Amino acid sequence: MAILQGKKAIVIGDRDGIPGPAIELCIQSAGADIAFSATECFV
Amino acid sequence: MNNSVLKGAGYVLVHVPGMVTHHGTTQTTERIVNPDSDYLKQLPEHMRSYEDCVAYPPNQTYIGNLSIEDLGEVPEPWYDKKIEGADRFGPFGEIMPEDEFVLLMQICDAFDLVHLDKSFVQQVRPKLEAHPLITETMLSLIKEGHDEADILDQESHKAALPIYIDGRMVGYVKQAHDLDVNLSAHVIFENLASKASSVVTVLHLLNNSGIDPAAVEYVIDCSEEACGDMNQRGGGNFAKATAEIAGLSGATGSDTRGFCAAPAHAVVEASALVTSGAFKNVVVVGGGSTAKLGMNGKDHIKKGLPLLEDCLGCFAALISENDGASPEINLDILGRHTVGTGSSPQAVIESLVTRPLASAGLTITDVDKYSPEMQNPDITKPAGAGDVPEANYKMIAALGVKLGQIERSDLPQFVKDHGLKGFAPTQGHIPSGVPYLGFARESLMEGRTKNAMIIGKGSLFLGRMTNQFDGISFFLQANTKKDAADVAAAPAVIRDVPVIGVSVPDSELGEEAVRAAVEQANRSGYRATLIEGAHCLEQMDEWIQSGKIDAAVAAHYAFPIGVSTVGRIQTPALGKELFIATTTGTSATDRAEALVRNAIAGIVAAKSCGIENPSVGIANIEGGRQCERMLNALSESGYPIRFAGSARSDGGLLMRGNDLLQATADVMVMDSLTGNLMMKVLSAFTTGGGVETIGYGYGPGIGEGYSKKILIVSRASGTPVIANAIAYASQIVEGNLSGIARSEYEKAHKAGLSGLIEAARQKDRASDGERPAVAAPPKEVCTEEIHGVEVMDLEEAVEVLWAAGVYAESGMGCTGPVVMINEARSEQAHAVLREKGYIS
Amino acid sequence: MDLENQKRVKDIAEQFGPENVVVVLGAAEGEAAGLAAETVTAGDPTYAGPLAGVSLGLLVYHICEPEMKEEVDADIYDEQVSMMEMVLDVDEIISEMTAIREQYTKY
Numbered sequence: 001m002a003i004l005q006g007k008k009a010i011v012i013g014d015r016d017g018i019p020g021p022a023i024e025l026c027i028q029s030a031g032a033d034i035a036f037s038a039t040e041c042f043v
Numbered sequence: 044m045n046n047s048v049l050k051g052a053g054y055v056l057v058h059v060p061g062m063v064t065h066h067g068t069t070q071t072t073e074r075i076v077n078p079d080s081d082y083l084k085q086l087p088e089h090m091r092s093y094e095d096c097v098a099y100p101p102n103q104t105y106i107g108n109l110s111i112e113d114l115g116e117v118p119e120p121w122y123d124k125k126i127e128g129a130d131r132f133g134p135f136g137e138i139m140p141e142d143e144f145v146l147l148m149q150i151c152d153a154f155d156l157v158h159l160d161k162s163f164v165q166q167v168r169p170k171l172e173a174h175p176l177i178t179e180t181m182l183s184l185i186k187e188g189h190d191e192a193d194i195l196d197q198e199s200h201k202a203a204l205p206i207y208i209d210g211r212m213v214g215y216v217k218q219a220h221d222l223d224v225n226l227s228a229h230v231i232f233e234n235l236a237s238k239a240s241s242v243v244t245v246l247h248l249l250n251n252s253g254i255d256p257a258a259v260e261y262v263i264d265c266s267e268e269a270c271g272d273m274n275q276r277g278g279g280n281f282a283k284a285t286a287e288i289a290g291l292s293g294a295t296g297s298d299t300r301g302f303c304a305a306p307a308h309a310v311v312e313a314s315a316l317v318t319s320g321a322f323k324n325v326v327v328v329g330g331g332s333t334a335k336l337g338m339n340g341k342d343h344i345k346k347g348l349p350l351l352e353d354c355l356g357c358f359a360a361l362i363s364e365n366d367g368a369s370p371e372i373n374l375d376i377l378g379r380h381t382v383g384t385g386s387s388p389q390a391v392i393e394s395l396v397t398r399p400l401a402s403a404g405l406t407i408t409d410v411d412k413y414s415p416e417m418q419n420p421d422i423t424k425p426a427g428a429g430d431v432p433e434a435n436y437k438m439i440a441a442l443g444v445k446l447g448q449i450e451r452s453d454l455p456q457f458v459k460d461h462g463l464k465g466f467a468p469t470q471g472h473i474p475s476g477v478p479y480l481g482f483a484r485e486s487l488m489e490g491r492t493k494n495a496m497i498i499g500k501g502s503l504f505l506g507r508m509t510n511q512f513d514g515i516s517f518f519l520q521a522n523t524k525k526d527a528a529d530v531a532a533a534p535a536v537i538r539d540v541p542v543i544g545v546s547v548p549d550s551e552l553g554e555e556a557v558r559a560a561v562e563q564a565n566r567s568g569y570r571a572t573l574i575e576g577a578h579c580l581e582q583m584d585e586w587i588q589s590g591k592i593d594a595a596v597a598a599h600y601a602f603p604i605g606v607s608t609v610g611r612i613q614t615p616a617l618g619k620e621l622f623i624a625t626t627t628g629t630s631a632t633d634r635a636e637a638l639v640r641n642a643i644a645g646i647v648a649a650k651s652c653g654i655e656n657p658s659v660g661i662a663n664i665e666g667g668r669q670c671e672r673m674l675n676a677l678s679e680s681g682y683p684i685r686f687a688g689s690a691r692s693d694g695g696l697l698m699r700g701n702d703l704l705q706a707t708a709d710v711m712v713m714d715s716l717t718g719n720l721m722m723k724v725l726s727a728f729t730t731g732g733g734v735e736t737i738g739y740g741y742g743p744g745i746g747e748g749y750s751k752k753i754l755i756v757s758r759a760s761g762t763p764v765i766a767n768a769i770a771y772a773s774q775i776v777e778g779n780l781s782g783i784a785r786s787e788y789e790k791a792h793k794a795g796l797s798g799l800i801e802a803a804r805q806k807d808r809a810s811d812g813e814r815p816a817v818a819a820p821p822k823e824v825c826t827e828e829i830h831g832v833e834v835m836d837l838e839e840a841v842e843v844l845w846a847a848g849v850y851a852e853s854g855m856g857c858t859g860p861v862v863m864i865n866e867a868r869s870e871q872a873h874a875v876l877r878e879k880g881y882i883s
Numbered sequence: 884m885d886l887e888n889q890k891r892v893k894d895i896a897e898q899f900g901p902e903n904v905v906v907v908l909g910a911a912e913g914e915a916a917g918l919a920a921e922t923v924t925a926g927d928p929t930y931a932g933p934l935a936g937v938s939l940g941l942l943v944y945h946i947c948e949p950e951m952k953e954e955v956d957a958d959i960y961d962e963q964v965s966m967m968e969m970v971l972d973v974d975e976i977i978s979e980m981t982a983i984r985e986q987y988t989k990y
Contacts, residue, residue, distance in 0.1 A: 002954055003905060003944065003951075003954060004905060004907075004951070004954050004955075005954070007903060007904065007905040008895065008899045008903050008904050008905070009904075009905050009906075009907055010891070010904060010905070010906045010907070010923075010941075011907050011909070012888060012892075012908050012919055013908075013909035014908070014909045014910045014911050014915065015502050015512070016428065016429065016431060017909045017910050017911035017912075017915075017967065018387075018909030018946050018947070018963070018964055018967060019386040019387070019512060019909060020386070020504075020909065021385065021386040021387075021510060022385075022386050022387040022909070022946075022963040023907050023909050023964075025387075025959055025963055026946060026951070026955040026956075026963055027951075027954075027955065029956035030951075030954035030955050030956070032905065035899065035904070036891045036892075036895055037510075038504075038887075038888050038891070039504055039510075039512075039909075041504075041505060042426065042915070043423060043428055043431055073931075076931060077930070341929065387962060387963040388966055388967050388970075389963070389965075390962075392966075427912055427914040427918060428911065428912065428915065429911050429912045434970060437969065437970040438970050440969070441966045441969035441970050442966055444969060445965075445966055
């Protein structure tokens with residue numbers, strides 16, 4: 001069963017991992033609806 | 044493009060444990076959200092002493108005492124390792140203690156906002172007086188301070204922020220305005236800390252680079268603070284505030300803000316300013332951030348580590364005009380993360396690394412070292428942020444794999460070969476690319492590496508103005524040894540065949556002969572252009588300066604003193620090539636010096652014509668012996684010269700006329716007048732003397748610091764000689780005469796040229812003066828001749844021997860001046876004359 | 884996790900109903916991923932933010948996990964994420980995420 005399809009997605013990206021906007025593009029293609037997206041920076 | 048250079052760098056850490064608790068945002072936030080927190084209670088036990096902070100290996104690396112390679116040898120984690128005998132000061136800067144810094148903040152405060160306890164000021168002032176770089180002017184700005192009672196009176200300064208050192212309150216920072224939040228005590232404190240740390244770092248930069256403070260024309264501050272008031276919250280110009288205290292009386296400046304990428308942005312801006320010629324010396328400076336103190340403190344303490352983020356970190360760099368030695372910033376290779384780039388890690392690395400490299404025809408393995416974000420892994424790993432530099436190197440390598448530049452299996456080796464250990468404090472903009480500048484400069488100048496790429500990245504989204512990421516990168520390379528004059532004379536476009544201008548307006552053989560020479564040279568594949576008209580010589584000079592032509596052939600040119608021309612001829616009968624150094628011009632007014640300089644000029648000419656290790660002979664003329672001695676001295680001190688020996692049966696270093704005809708040496712050294720005579724004789728003898736038809740002409744003007752390529756022919760030079768001169772000109776352009784000249788003079792100076800010249804001049808002066816009369820010892824029969832004494836020193840040499848008790852007479856042997864002595868005295872006489880420098 | 888972000892997670896879960904929400908992470912390290920995952924499931928383990936003591940039990944994944952990779956368009960994934968597979972310790976991330984999900988996810 002598709003995890004992302006039709007869900008409200010909260011994206012917490014990481015500047016040193018995968019940043020928010022990159023994740024957004026990915027999960028939108030899987031049918032998720034972006035409710036909130038942020039990129040965290042720890043350094 | 045005449046690239047700007049990285050002329051110096053400065054790095055300072057300020058140990059501020061007292062500021063961690065009251066200004067680091069992790070701590071100030073905790074105090075609001077969870078005032079009874081265990082973390083805050085435990086914090087004081089985890090603070091390091093100043094000595095421990097100084098001895099901490101990454102901190103010693105930051106100031107240049109411990110190389111990055113050596114830091115890599117220290118087993119991680121580093122927090123429990125100490126460097127033996129660690130010094131507060133290092134080649135790049137220092138680790139400053141808190142008390143001195145607080146007094147420095149007071150110095151930087153012009154608005155009576157920093158109130159310090161009188162006794163604290165008295166106690167700390169001598170420490171600043173003892174500081175090697177704090178100036179008298181700065182010390183004069185120290186204010187006396189306030190009574191203890193006033194300092195401790197909490198009520199009257201409610202809105203102020205206390206300054207604690209070792210748990211004792213030593214003063215406070217006031218707000219600058221009752222209503223304006225932009226002038227709150229907190230903002231003033233942060234800003235003054237940034238300013239003060241910038242100031243001391245600039246002082247170290249000035250000291251490291253040796254530049255006159257007044258020569259700095261522009262300062263760019265790239266820290267992450269904002270200063271202003273409610274009407275202009277980020278008005279700025281920390282740069283000028285810093286410049287004022289640091290004594291940069293000739294500078295203005297501005298601030299560049301770009302989150303963590305700002306230092307890289309600022310260096311690119313500074314480089315562009317210098318390369319364009321707008322300014323000659325630009326300082327880039329980034330001060331420390333009190334807000335980031337103890338940022339990951341909770342994680343550190345949870346894991347039993349000391350609080351490692353107890354320092355402000357600051358850096359400064361000097362970008363200057365090309366000096367022919369310092370590493371260049373190559374503005375042709377710039378990486379930019381643009382609006383269109385996007386945020387995927389792949390796109391980021393592509394925009395900052397692989398694309399700019401590709402534009403220069405390079406792949407990722409062509410860069411010796413990358414310096415992206417250089418955070419100390421000791422700090423970031425326990426906080427769950429990993430090893431940031433290493434992650435960056437892996438990303439660059441990973442993209443390289445994707446682009447087919449390296450194999451997947453090569454990824455770990457790439458990280459080792461092109462990566463560096465992180466060592467910078469987590470002070471935001473400070474670790475971003477620039478910590479490596481000081482080490483890079485040393486490595487590039489020592490030839491250990493040939494280039495480096497500095498990468499800055501910024502998280503703009505933190506300001507909530509944009510979701511974007513940002514980054515900029517620049518390329519450092521070892522100096523390509525192009526000096527300004529050279530490049531000004533060099534064409535903007537690299538030509539395959541050098542363009543030679545020909546200006547012989549008053550040839551005795553007529554215009555036609557000159558034109559025919561140009562046509563002949565062009566038919567042979569050279570590129571010559573005739574410069575005609577009443578002002579052809581001025582035109583020629585202008586074209587040389589602007590780079591329209593690469594070199595010129597002229598019948599006449601007023602070379603400055605210090606420049607003389609090296610002729611080139613084929614010898615009669617045997618047709619061997621010979622360089623005659625020199626044939627026109629004056630290398631120096633002192634004869635010995637002139638001959639030595641002529642020798643170097645001859646070597647330069649021969650080398651630029653492709654003779655790798657030319658042999659040198661000195662014509663047997665007045666001054667020849669002294670020249671021989673001086674060249675020997677140079678050769679023995681690190682400027683090796685290949686000397687030819689005379690072809691005559693009795694050998695020796697001095698060349699006779701026979702040797703000239705036999706071209707026993709590649710380069711024949713003589714004074715210009717003699718050389719001029721030789722050129723005419725050897726080039727015109729087949730025509731009865733009226734027309735010079737053999738050889739390449741009198742040659743290019745060569746001298747220390749001279750880079751124009753102008754070759755001389757005479758008004759009696761015929762078509763063949765002018766055509767050959769064009770060929771000679773073309774050859775020395777392609778052979779990089781200017782570069783070779785610079786290198787030869789540098790080597791000669793390193794081997795003591797200046798000292799030899801000075802000694803020769805003094806000797807001349809001394810021999811011109813009165814000499815006290817020396818009585819001759821009892822006469823002896825003179826049976827032996829000592830050769831090698833310069834004719835003008837002959838009488839003096841005899842007197843010196845007399846003074847040593849050796850009877851001697853002067854005379855003229857068949858090859859030159861001699862000192863005659865009795866053979867029994869031979870050893871002693873030789874010893875005395877050698878000691879006094881009359882023979883070698 | 885940033886306090887502000889914790890607040891948004893809480894608000895959105897309330898607004899749309901926790902069963903309709905999925906959290907997707909991009910953390911660089913396994914430990915950081917686990918910490919963020921725990922925050923949106925069991926509650927903020929550092930007790931610092933709005934999710935301190937609040938167990939939302941949300942569905943949470945890291946974008947590098949195979950379940951995510953399967954559903955995402957292959958070309959887009961290749962452009963946006965694939966390079967990091969050579970950089971991140973994906974196995975460690977998967978292991979941390981799986982452990983948290985098994986313990987705390989309600990949906």
